[in-house]
Amino acid sequence: MKKARVIVGNKKGVFDPEGKVVHSGLARLGYDQVAEVKVGKVIDLQFESGTEDEIRERIDKMCAQFLVNPVIEDYTVEFLD
């Protein structure tokens, strides 16, 4: 079993309303040392088989086809132990 983590976030320059809401919420609570907040999605996938290279290729296809909106989002992949 291999576990991969896909982090999906808005591309640079794309407005991130959820991040703004969290940022202003934190400021209202007194956490004013925070310069920026960005909120995204994390998708943890557990694979039954495959090498890291094969899995990464599959994930790229999944992201292109389904998991990510390539117009406004980008993503990174990492493997968990």
Added chain:
Amino acid sequence: MKKARVIVGNKKGVFDPEGKVVHSGLARLGYDQVAEVKVGKVIDLQFESGTEDEIRERIDKMCAQFLVNPVIEDYTVEFLD
């Protein structure tokens, strides 16, 4: 400037409907090697000041007060370069 990433997900045993939807969507597209999918939130925070220890302490407070629902969610913190 220090950048920290907070990964928020449902606790073990708490139903994750979004993960189930993604899982069945992937299966429908032919990705049947995926054993499990979990979906959570990622919150990237940029701090103007503070050591990693200080920032981690602040993040724990933010999570307890605002960012995380401790009844159903847990979280991890990592620092980005």
